[in-house]
Structures are given as structure tokens and as C-alpha cells.
Amino acid sequence: MKAISKLSGMPHIRSAFAGWMQKITLIVITQTVVDGFINDAVASVCFRGTIQPLSKEAIALKPEGERSWQWLQIHAIDRCLNLKINDKIQYNSVKYKVMNIWDYSLNGFMEYDVVRDYE
Numbered sequence: 001m002k003a004i005s006k007l008s009g010m011p012h013i014r015s016a017f018a019g020w021m022q023k024i025t026l027i028v029i030t031q032t033v034v035d036g037f038i039n040d041a042v043a044s045v046c047f048r049g050t051i052q053p054l055s056k057e058a059i060a061l062k063p064e065g066e067r068s069w070q071w072l073q074i075h076a077i078d079r080c081l082n083l084k085i086n087d088k089i090q091y092n093s094v095k096y097k098v099m100n101i102w103d104y105s106l107n108g109f110m111e112y113d114v115v116r117d118y119e
Contacts, residue, residue: 021048021077027090028083049076051091054113070116072096075109083112 023046030041054071072091074081083089087098095117102111 020050021075022050023047024049024051024091026081029088029090029095031088045081047076047080049074049081069118070094072114074112074114076112077109078105079110081110081112088117089114 025044025046028043028045030043032039032041051072051074054073083098083101085098085101089096089098096114097117098112099115100113102113104111
């Protein structure tokens with residue numbers, strides 16, 4: 001029996017997402033500082049999820065200077081992606097930076113907001 005504090009009151013989203021999810025491959029670029037120099041570690045990550053543009057309403061809440069940039073929203077099952085704020089990813093040959101992470105793991109998924117990384 002689960003404690004009341006462990007119950008979210010929401011259905012487990014994995015079953016609802018099943019029809020929408022697809023196999024997605026991202027390049028994850030993790031930066032570390034070694035001897036004062038930035039090193040990029042590049043890894044290919046495959047997961048089941050969805051990627052879509054961030055809604056107009058959500059973009060309107062972003063700081064003024066960031067609104068016109070290209071934003072995407074990524075949904076992934078549980079913690080299979082394990083991205084962190086400021087991680088860089090590459091999707092369809094375009095680099096993005098992780099700006100927000102929404103932990104809905106009680107409901108079976110994680111949500112990430114990423115913005116195009118203009119270099």
C-alpha cells in the first residue's frame with residue numbers, strides 16, 4: 001500500500017503518451033573544465049518521447065530578449081534523458097540549450113524547455 005504522500009492524484013501518463021511517442025536521437029554536449037580549458041563530451045542518446053514547439057502562451061512568459069528565439073518542448077518517459085539546466089543538445093543538426101526542467105516523474109515523464117543556442 002502506498003502512502004498518501006506518494007499518490008499524485010493523476011493517472012500515469014506513460015499509457016496516454018504511448019501513441020504519441022516516437023524514437024528520438026539527440027546529441028548531448030556536456031561541458032567540463034579541465035586545466036582551465038572547456039572540454040566538450042559528445043554522446044548520442046536515444047529515447048522515446050515527443051518534441052514540439054513551445055506554445056505561444058509559454059513563449060510570451062519568457063524574458064523579452066528571449067521571446068523571438070526558437071523554443072522546443074521535449075517530453076520523455078521518466079528519467080531516461082537526464083538532461084540538466086545549461087546542457088547543450090543537438091536535434092536535427094541544430095544546437096539548443098536546456099533552459100527549464102519540469103519533473104513530473106510521479107506521473108511517469110519529464111518535460112524540458114530548450115532554446116536555440118545562437119553561437
